[in-house]
Amino acid sequence: MDRPLSSDRRDERRDFSSDRHSNHYGHGGRGRHHNNYRGRGTYRGRGRNYSSHHHHQQQHHPYRRGGFQGGGRGPPPRREAGNRFQADVHEQDPKRAALRQLQQLINKVGELEVPSSVSEETNQRPVVISQTEKIKALTDFLCGPQAEMFLEYERDASVVQADKLAGPFVSSLIHCQSVLPLQTPCYAALTLSVHEHTALRASAFAGVSNRCVEYALRFLARDLDHTLLDPACLGSNTAAVAIHQDRPRAVVRMRLTLRYLANLAKMGIVAANDINDQSAVLAATNQRPVTLMGLLDAMVQAAIQAGSERYSTNKSVACILAHLVWDTIPYIRDMVSSDWISENLVDPLQETMEAYQSAFAPGIGSSSILLKAERYEDVGEAGDEEDEEEDEDEGEDSGAVCDSFQDLLRTLKHSLNDGGIEPRFALFTDAPWQAMSAPGTQNNDGAEGAEQSAEESASISPLTFSGQAMLLQLFPTCRVLTMLLGGDVAPETKLARTSLDAIVVGRLPIFGPPPEAKDEDDEEMEDDTPVSERLQCYREKFGMVDRFFIGEAVRNCLLCHESTVTPTGVEHGSPKGVAEQIWALRHLLTGEKAMGIEYCILEVILSLITQGDRGSSLRVMYLSRVLLELTRLEPTAFSPAIALGVSTLVEDYMPALVPVAIYNLSKWFAFHLTNTDYQWPSAYWKHWEPFVLYGWSNSRGSFVKSALALMMENVSNVDSIVTVCQPTKSAIAGQLIVPPELIIDAISSLAEELAKRIWGGSLDSDMLLNHMLSEEFSESLASSPDNKFGKVKVLYGALLSPAKRSWKITKNRINKAIDREDSEVEMVARDDDPDPLSLILEKMDKLKHAIAGVLEKVVAEETTAHGADPVESRDLLILKLIMDSTSYSRSIMEGCVMHCLRLRHVSVENVLKWCLGAASDGSTKSLVLRWWHMAGETLKTGLSLHIGEVLSSKSDAMSDGDELYDKLRLVKSSILGYLDPLLSHMIQRVCQLLNYYKNEKSKKLSPEQVDLIEGFKYVLTECHGYYLTLIARFVPNHVATNDLQDTLTESPISGQSLAMLMDTSGGLAADYLRHSLERM
Known part of the structure; x- marks a missing residue:
């Protein structure tokens, strides 16, 4: 029986996250998985500084919030009411207190709850x-x-x-x-x-x-x-x-x-x-x-x-x-x-x-979450070519319902x-x-009211409006x-360039169309697939009207009840409160049971997750926390639904999802598994093994590998991912960490020697510079067969040694976990393990003058020797060294690249070239994994530094009277002037690569082409949003008017302007990108 949840609901139910025998995940997945899954251990990855003797002393973990069962931060900090800095010793005004209570009473009167005392006979x-x-x-x-x-x-x-x-x-x-x-x-x-x-x-x-x-x-x-x-x-x-x-x-x-x-x-x-x-x-x-x-x-x-x-x-x-x-x-x-x-x-x-x-x-949509047709994925699947004609026919359907x-x-x-x-x-x-009586006829006075006869009750007048209807x-x-409508308003009144973000959202019917919209293929697929009673109820009893308006109600709850933090640090609302509001929707359904509504709720939230964090008002982490709370609230309903939802997404949607949507789902999945003791049916992992072993180029493997990589980065005890998350003898465990590419020659030995001196504290900035510019050091490099940019290789090999050491430690722990026969996690204290990223960045700051001196010397030497500007080759080599040493951890790699960018060790132009596969030897390498995210962060970092420098250098030249206008004009022109050459070069490079990665085996787009098309759309959207953000930051008193949008639309970085720069002979992939840019 459904009932309202108390604040202590976790004590009133058996939490699936703490009982290995009450795992509510079904065998889900379109009838494929029928194996029993094994129980999960009671431990999971802990935050850094975890102590096996004092569980309550866990420190911050970005994938956990609150409590031992919820993980992470431990007991929530005690918040002071109102002012954080001093207690309010003044007496409160009784009238003000009563008025504050009034709003609470009005809030409570609308709560959707059913006390046990309420009769159901009316x-x-x-x-x-x-x-x-x-x-x-x-x-x-x-x-x-x-x-x-x-x-x-x-x-x-x-x-x-x-x-x-x-x-x-x-x-x-x-x-x-x-x-x-x-x-x-x-x-x-x-x-x-x-x-x-x-x-x-x-x-x-x-x-x-x-x-x-x-x-x-x-x-x-x-x-x-x-x-x-x-x-x-x-x-x-x-x-x-x-x-x-x-x-x-x-x-x-x-x-x-x-x-x-x-x-x-x-x-x-x-x-x-x-x-x-x-x-x-x-x-x-x-x-x-x-x-x-x-x-x-x-x-x-x-x-x-x-x-x-x-x-x-x-x-x-x-x-x-x-x-x-x-x-x-x-x-x-x-x-x-x-x-x-x-x-x-x-x-x-x-x-x-x-x-x-x-x-x-x-x-072709600027915010599309689905491709026009599935990408080509050569993972040994028979019939891939047979489905192409069908896929192309589906892509021609211009009447598709794409959004809300x-x-x-x-x-x-x-x-x-x-x-x-x-x-x-x-x-x-x-x-x-209609269930209320008029005030003059109701009788609630104790015994007299209790003795009211049936005839008197029937004569009570219903509550109706006694006045005149208002216009x-x-x-x-x-x-x-x-x-x-032609009325009289001020002449300066004009319409806004209004964004439809979060007003209109993308549509992803994960659990199939409503009964009214089914075709023969849908019915055949459902007839052959055994489903649970709850899913069957959703498919048969939730029609088109119910699905849309319940989904809209879920989105409204997510927007209206999102938790906020006041300037004084007081948090209003919580994901748990949002989850309770959403689950209360079951009380708004007629009929005896609300069975199946969880599928509608889940479909909406997963759909929003795929399109989150692209300037969206609903962030992926917020949505993930709400869905986690819903799972804790009603595990018997949501756990099987989530299992089936993920199975359906992986099997039917992944090849057609854009890369950003796949990565967003990976972020949610990693968060969800980490906070539910990694409880997931082992049959699913077994089914996903071939995709993971194939690599990053297939969408299903990318989804699973990204989720595992995120879990690896956000738990300190990686053993649990092997022994608890993965089934016994899983082939996926061996793919958890990839080795960095290490240089084994005279340069590597010099780098190791230099690393000992740098990290041992025996070298300061001046000493390091003198050492690396000495003749003795140059002679040592001469013995290496490939000593071009030798100083750069040695220097960065030494600076990045903590990352390599961290990789070795992690690799050894994973290997030991794989070799263990039991499935219990060996809890090892990690208090003394340093954070490699913070160590590297701190050391780069301390030695920044020496590093800059070495890089300048290398450029001078290479220019003298070869007569060409070697800056691009030097920067690309630095970026390659960083990627080779830190490829096992995306966060470490991004942190190092962004810090080198801020310290001017590499340029924005060359980071963008590296993202798109440029190499120091002039060849074309593979695209950087999720290149679009790295490129977007690079442009935002470089642009922010550039605008700050421009304003500081020209602040004195602005006239006092028109300072605001001058500053606005300067910021606008600086942003557009900075981004124009960068984006112009990027679109031309993308067009070249679209031809380079053309799929010769199929008419479908290759994975690299999809990554290039959707990635550039992502980068351009980020740049347009950051344009407005920077103006608001540097010209805070200026209201963002239509003039800013007009300037952007007419600028060289608009979608239409960039589409005109594209090569017209780019084939189908280039046509898709061109059409997308023309709509932006």
């Missing part, structure tokens, strides 16, 4: 009955002796503070309804209840519903303006910047406010429709109020105008307005006919939305045609006020709608 669902009881109790409290404190409001209309005009209760209520996505019907019922109680008693605070509507409209108008208008034309720069950075959450607030108004219209508080409604244009120009349907119609007409040629660059504004209208339609279905909705709210936007180009279009916006339109059309499965999602139809006065308060 026609209302138990959760609705529970809400009505809490609404009644809160209403009595608010309208009681303290009514003046909570319901008082400012009656002087000249007061400009909206919260004072609304009063404490109304302002708190509207705030809660706009940020709590699952409680809208409850807050609408609370509005009616308090309104009727105050009206019956002829209270001085009557008219609550009017104030709620007026305040909600202020919220809606503010969010519409700050989201859709250029911040430069808004009154408050501070508010404009805040909303500009938080547009996804502002869109959620608007969705919820429109739903709230729709619920008020159901009760008669807001006028729903009127045959005498004026047109939207007349309402805007005459500043007349409108009904709810009039408001939606006005938003439709505004969207049409925003999508017209006059506003041709603002298609995103039209998309947001259309999204808001279409999202509200399920909540007004019982007030107007389906024909009226189609004719007035859907069909008029069809032509406008035909020009919509999804950023998630497979293969397209999915919303498809869902609405299907719903309006009255087809498919009856929706179970009750948020559309919940009406708690919505949104013009001219909402400037963006007034402007788009």
Whole structure:
């Protein structure tokens, strides 16, 4: 039986992460894996400084948070309330304390919980009955002796503070309804209840519903303006910047406010429709109020105008307005006919939305998570060529539903045609006020109420609105709608270049299409695959409407409840709280059981993980923590679902996923395994062995190897990955660490000798420089057969020796773990193991003058000997030495490269060339693993250093009067001037490599071509985002206006400008990249 979770739920259940016999992972995976999996040990990798005698003394581990079972940091630190630096010794104002408590009470009244005392014999669902009881109790409290404190409001209309005009209760209520996505019907019922109680008693605070509507409209108008208008034309720069950075959450607030108004219209508080409604244009120009349907119609007409040629660059504004209208339609279905909705709210936007180009279009979208067709993977699979024709046919389907916006339109059309499965999602139809009685007829006075007869109970009047329905006065308060509909606004008012990030998200149907959208292939595949009862329930009983709107509710919860940290260090919210809110969605389903909803939740979160960290508002680590808490909350539901989800992704989606999506899934998978005692069915590891042994070039092997590499880097006791994570005698264990390429000649012996002196502390910077420039040292190098750049090889061989030593230690521990016959982890204290990265970086800082002197001397010697500039060859050699010594650890390699870049040991240009396979001898090597991430970090590091130098050198030349304008102009021109040659060279190099890596065996793209196409899109997106970030950092008082976007669009680093530089003979791969750049 489902029940609300207490804070001590871990003590109330058997945690699968601590009991090897209660592992809830099923045999999942499309009927492939049926072997029993072995139990897991009770230990796992610990954070650095782990002591086997004192478990509670574990220190920071980036993959663990809180508690012994949760790993990592140990007991959470005790936080001080409010001020961290001194205790508050002043007495609190009782009135302020009561008002703070008011918001907590309003928050609690909407909680989706079902106490055991609630009867299930009524026609209302138990959760609705529970809400009505809490609404009644809160209403009595608010309208009681303290009514003046909570319901008082400012009656002087000249007061400009909206919260004072609304009063404490109304302002708190509207705030809660706009940020709590699952409680809208409850807050609408609370509005009616308090309104009727105050009206019956002829209270001085009557008219609550009017104030709620007026305040909600202020919220809606503010969010519409700050989201859709250029911040430069808004009154408050501070508010404009805040909303500009938080547009996804502002869109959620608007969705919820429109739903709230729709619920008020159901009760008669807001006028729903009127045959005498004026047109939207007349309402805007005459500043007349409108009904709810009039408001939606006005938003439709505004969207049409925003999508017209006059506003041709603002298609995103039209998309947001259309999204808001279409999202509200399920909540007004019982007030107007389906024909009226189609004719007035859907069909008029069809032509406008035909020009919509999804950023998630497979293969060519700027944020695509799927390729246009699967990459070629030669791993001995029969039938790879046979599937090509089918794959190409699928790629030509231009009507594919790629994102949530397209999915919303498809869902609405299907719903309006009255087809498919009856929706179970009750948020559309919940009406708690129908289970409540009017205040004049209810009797709750002790024994007298208990003796009330059945006839008297039947005569109780239901709670209804006794006033007159309100019209919505949104013009001219909402400037963006007034402007788009031809109303009178300031001449400088103009639309914003609005991003659709986290407003529209990519779609990845991991567990198959809804029943209404299945084709014959889907049905055949499902018929042959044995599934669990919960999955079968999801496939059969969750239709298109349920899947979309439950998924949207999950995304809303993730955005609204994300934990934040205040400037004083106090954390508000937690991933566990978010997980509890999401799991409460099961109470919003009609029917006896909510079985199968976990598959819908999991599909949404895994889909968001694949597209996270690309300027996204939802970070991969945050999503991973929420999914972990959901697994801990309901292991019997989520563990089998996760096993099946990963199996499906690996088998059916990996070859078609972009590299960034695969790596994001690897990060989540590594985090999840580390925090669940590595519990995972051994049959899966056995099935993945061939892909891992093949290497990084196949997508499935890349996913598994990346996850293992991340676990290796984030646990100090690597034995557990062999003995606990992997099955006995697993072939994958031997692939956990690759050996660095060591130079075995006279140079290596010189490097070892120099390393002893450097790390032994006998050489300072001056002594090192004198030693390496001495004739004696030069003569020693002469004995080496390959002594070109010999000084560089010796120097960096010595500097990187801690990394090589760390590799040897790790290799020995893994080998010992593989050789052990038992599966218990040998707990070894790692307190004395130094961090090789911190040692290397610290030593580079201390010896930076000597290193710079040696590098300059090498350049001078090579120039004299060969007559050509050797800087590029020298830099590429340094980067190769770093990669050869640190290839077993991505974090060490990236840390060393970025530090060399900051110390000017290597240049940005040469790091980019190295990322794309350039070698010091002029040959083409393999692309650096995840080259796009390394290139993006390189460009951001170099650009930040460059802008800082430019500003410091030209600060005196700026005039006092126009300092802000001069600084902005200087920063913009410096950024664009810096990135132009770098990105131009990169696109030309990428085009060369697309031809170089052309697949001769198949028409499909090779893995390297996919990496180049998607990697360059990633790099360009990072550069465009960093352009705005740097301007905000170096010109903090400047609001990011449309001028910045216009400058970027017209610059040489725009997608269209770079597409013009591409070689036109690049074949299919180049065409994909060109089409992608033209859409960016």
